[in-house]
Amino acid sequence: MNYATWIFLGVFLTFAAAWLGLVFFPHEQLSGLRAQKDADSGQVFPPPYSGEALYGRSVYVREGCWYCHTQQVRGGDYNADLARGWGARRSDPRDYVHDAPHVLGSMRTGPDLANIGARQPSDKWHYLHLYDPQLTSKGSVMPPYRFLFELRKIVGQPSPEALELEGAASPAEGYEVVPSREARALVAYLKSLDRSYEFKE
Amino acid sequence: MNQLEQDQGGWTARRAEIDRSCATPCLVFYASSIFWLLAGTFFALLASVKLHHPEFLADWSWLTFGRVRPAHLNTVIYGWASMAGIATLLWLMCRLCRVPLMYPAMLVVAAGLWNLGLTVGTVGILMGYSTGIEWLEFPMPAAFLLFSGFAIVTLWSVATFAQRQAEHVYVSQWYLFAAVFWFPWLYVTVQLLLMLFPVKGIPQACINWWFAHNVLGLWFSPIGLAAIYYLLPKVIGRPIYSYYLSILGFWTLALFYNWAGAHHLVSGPVPAWIVTASIVGSVMMIIPVVTVALNHHMTLHGNFRLLKYSPTLRFIVFGAMSYTIVSLEGSMMSFRFLNEPFHFTHRTIGHAHLGMYSFFTMTMFGSMYYIVPRLTGREWHSARLIRIHFWGVALGFALMYLCLSIGGVIQGLELNQAGESLEKLIAQFGYLDGISKFVEGFKAQNGAVPFLEIVHGTLLWLKLRTVSGVLLLAGHAAFAVLMVMNVHAWGRRHIGPTLFHDEDAADYDRALRQARADLTPANSGD
Numbered sequence: 001m002n003y004a005t006w007i008f009l010g011v012f013l014t015f016a017a018a019w020l021g022l023v024f025f026p027h028e029q030l031s032g033l034r035a036q037k038d039a040d041s042g043q044v045f046p047p048p049y050s051g052e053a054l055y056g057r058s059v060y061v062r063e064g065c066w067y068c069h070t071q072q073v074r075g076g077d078y079n080a081d082l083a084r085g086w087g088a089r090r091s092d093p094r095d096y097v098h099d100a101p102h103v104l105g106s107m108r109t110g111p112d113l114a115n116i117g118a119r120q121p122s123d124k125w126h127y128l129h130l131y132d133p134q135l136t137s138k139g140s141v142m143p144p145y146r147f148l149f150e151l152r153k154i155v156g157q158p159s160p161e162a163l164e165l166e167g168a169a170s171p172a173e174g175y176e177v178v179p180s181r182e183a184r185a186l187v188a189y190l191k192s193l194d195r196s197y198e199f200k201e
Numbered sequence: 202m203n204q205l206e207q208d209q210g211g212w213t214a215r216r217a218e219i220d221r222s223c224a225t226p227c228l229v230f231y232a233s234s235i236f237w238l239l240a241g242t243f244f245a246l247l248a249s250v251k252l253h254h255p256e257f258l259a260d261w262s263w264l265t266f267g268r269v270r271p272a273h274l275n276t277v278i279y280g281w282a283s284m285a286g287i288a289t290l291l292w293l294m295c296r297l298c299r300v301p302l303m304y305p306a307m308l309v310v311a312a313g314l315w316n317l318g319l320t321v322g323t324v325g326i327l328m329g330y331s332t333g334i335e336w337l338e339f340p341m342p343a344a345f346l347l348f349s350g351f352a353i354v355t356l357w358s359v360a361t362f363a364q365r366q367a368e369h370v371y372v373s374q375w376y377l378f379a380a381v382f383w384f385p386w387l388y389v390t391v392q393l394l395l396m397l398f399p400v401k402g403i404p405q406a407c408i409n410w411w412f413a414h415n416v417l418g419l420w421f422s423p424i425g426l427a428a429i430y431y432l433l434p435k436v437i438g439r440p441i442y443s444y445y446l447s448i449l450g451f452w453t454l455a456l457f458y459n460w461a462g463a464h465h466l467v468s469g470p471v472p473a474w475i476v477t478a479s480i481v482g483s484v485m486m487i488i489p490v491v492t493v494a495l496n497h498h499m500t501l502h503g504n505f506r507l508l509k510y511s512p513t514l515r516f517i518v519f520g521a522m523s524y525t526i527v528s529l530e531g532s533m534m535s536f537r538f539l540n541e542p543f544h545f546t547h548r549t550i551g552h553a554h555l556g557m558y559s560f561f562t563m564t565m566f567g568s569m570y571y572i573v574p575r576l577t578g579r580e581w582h583s584a585r586l587i588r589i590h591f592w593g594v595a596l597g598f599a600l601m602y603l604c605l606s607i608g609g610v611i612q613g614l615e616l617n618q619a620g621e622s623l624e625k626l627i628a629q630f631g632y633l634d635g636i637s638k639f640v641e642g643f644k645a646q647n648g649a650v651p652f653l654e655i656v657h658g659t660l661l662w663l664k665l666r667t668v669s670g671v672l673l674l675a676g677h678a679a680f681a682v683l684m685v686m687n688v689h690a691w692g693r694r695h696i697g698p699t700l701f702h703d704e705d706a707a708d709y710d711r712a713l714r715q716a717r718a719d720l721t722p723a724n725s726g727d
């Protein structure tokens with residue numbers, strides 16, 4: 001056989017072997033995972049996302065929140081994911097059966113969000129924080145997402161959803177800041193992130 | 202004229218013909234790569250400033266951190282590094298196979314497709330059409346354009362290899378040959394599984410990191426190593442130290458690098474066996490890495506003085522040494538006890554730039570210093586600009602690596618000080634007193650450090666990283682100016698290389714003659 005054929009074969013076989021190991025077999029093992037239905041209560045875990053939350057998820061993906069936030073509580077001996085209170089248990093492959101893209105994340109410039117819905121259920125807090133993280137978390141390096149909000153003239157009654165901004169942050173007299181549809185969906189998504197249910201084996 | 206001289210005369214003419222055939226496509230790829238390097242540096246600086254001044258340009262959605270960061274990664278990876286890599290690959294392939302490039306116009310088309318793909322992809326990310334998968338953020342149409350461009354590069358490389366006139370297949374050719382196969386396989390598999398028949402959840406994460414790691418190990422690393430294997434012996438005029446070591450290095454790399462992908466998911470929600478397999482692969486990588494390092498070191502051995510004069514050599518050796526360091530560091534980082542505390546910190550970003558910058562980017566700079574004058578027939582115009590380039594990027598990188606490593610280690614220890622984790626980490630360092638004491642200092646006093654305090658702790662290091670980015674930018678700008686001058690035929694005709702200091706030419710010649718003193722003309726190459 002000629003030289004090129006040998007190199008080609010070797011290169012192909014080494015590649016194919018690892019492809020089987022890291023792509024094919026994990027896929028075989030895990031792609032059959034489905035959400036679990038609790039026989040007594042009829043609830044499904046993990047619960048499927050609502051349409052609103054799914055739209056919020058696309059905003060989360062688009063704005064790249066996942067470059068600063070992970071969504072995985074690790075097992076293992078040498079980390080404090082559980083001890084820091086980022087979740088009640090280690091994340092399980094089954095927690096992610098509805099997720100595409102996966103947004104597991106690779107940086108913790110900000111805290112893990114796998115269970116942020118359980119930790120921070122307040123709409124008001126989330127809106128303020130997204131509008132300007134300094135309002136709730138002075139010194140944060142999280143960017144403000146003011147572009148997900150609308151500044152509009154108050155016509156008639158002020159909107160119940162308007163942000164309660166004080167001092168320098170408050171809009172001009174007669175104006176209010178309200179979350180856009182995207183911001184509302186994003187918060188719905190954040191609030192749906194609660195993986196504190198348990199799977200039955 | 203004896204036989205040997207006649208052969209060499211024939212080869213000199215042939216070589217000129219090969220360089221001429223490569224000139225247009227390689228220069229188009231190189232020029233584009235520099236454009237994307239500058240674009241990528243611009244996005245990098247934006248991202249870097251935003252990490253310590255979040256209000257900076259915050260009200261434009263298309264420049265928010267979460268879009269600028271992937272714009273940085275994708276422009277430097279697919280724009281700068283890949284395009285510079287492809288030009289180097291094509292030229293090396295033709296030189297080593299001793300055949301001119303066929304139908305060079307088609308490769309200009311490939312460069313056009315690739316540039317179009319990058320533009321569509323980058324604008325797509327900024328407009329909010331990212332796929333949301335790290336290292337693969339370009340939306341589908343962009344991926345398709347990139348792939349079409351690359352298909353041409355693969356076909357041309359394989360055809361060139363098939364027509365080769367040289368009977369010996371040099372180690373660089375194996376690496377290049379492997380790289381042009383690996384990359385399209387990777388890219389097609391991943392596009393099929395993530396975009397066309399999308400898998401969800403954890404299998405998707407496995408595929409994601411299998412791809413991201415293999416792009417580094419099976420695309421950039423082989424090209425970088427091929428360039429070093431070619432240029433190191435070439436510049437000093439001595440053969441490579443050991444043929445057998447190069448074979449061993451190549452095949453062990455092929456065997457183990459493939460397996461390392463899941464070390465990006467250590468202790469995550471994936472079956473443990475996958476991660477363990479990857480950790481084994483990562484640790485076994487020590488074999489090819491040490492083999493290659495030894496081979497390069499012994500080739501250069503005794504001639505380190507040449508680093509003082511030759512820009513090509515200095516950049517290449519900087520790259521080669523970084524390859525050894527980044528890989529050994531990587532093998533260490535895949536151990537559970539070192540990975541878990543530092544996994545999600547700036548430490549990883551430091552490692553990433555040690556690989557993609559200090560190894561690959563520096564190697565590409567070195568290659569361009571050698572190859573471009575052979576394409577244009579002109580030497581580099583200004584030794585001073587070369588010095589600015591070298592010191593800007595060398596010091597800039599050193600500062601970046603230092604502050605990301607220090608900042609990342611502190612961040613990692615603070616993030617993981619709650620519970621028992623530091624006790625267990627210290628137990629791993631039992632015999633290293635200094636390290637144990639240092640880690641001890643981070644143990645939680647009264648509960649965990651609040652998250653915001655950890656954030657404050659990283660600010661100084663992130664600001665210094667921005668400073669390092671400015672130094673890197675200065676270096677890149679100097680290089681871009683040199684390139685423009687060269688292509689516009691400022692600068693003298695190519696006779697010998699431009700050295701770091703003009704007045705050193707005589708010393709350099711003497712050192713070169715000494716390096717080659719014990720060689721017969723037959724094995725001194727060209």
Ligand code: HEM
Nearest residue numbers: 106417464483486527528531532534535544549553556557
């Ligand atoms: C034997 C060789 C190597 C091993 C075992 C290795 C190991 C690792 C590990 C374990 C990580 C994950 C860190 C974490 O997230 O905790 C990592 C990340 C990374 N490595 Fe390496 N590395 C090696 C060589 C290289 C080389 C040669 C390059 C560059 C050409 C490189 C570039 C990167 C990059 C860019 C990342 C960051 C990926 C991301 O998070 O986006 N590595 N490496």
Ligand code: HEM
Nearest residue numbers: 242245246248249274277282549550553557558670673674
């Ligand atoms: C001008 C100099 C540069 C600066 C200031 C810079 C800065 C940055 C910043 C701020 C990030 C984001 C880190 C984060 O999310 O926390 C990043 C990521 C990255 N950069 Fe650069 N960069 C520079 C040049 C380069 C070059 C030339 C390359 C490659 C050829 C490169 C490759 C990467 C990679 C692979 C990542 C992803 C790392 C990861 O996910 O772990 N950078 N860089």
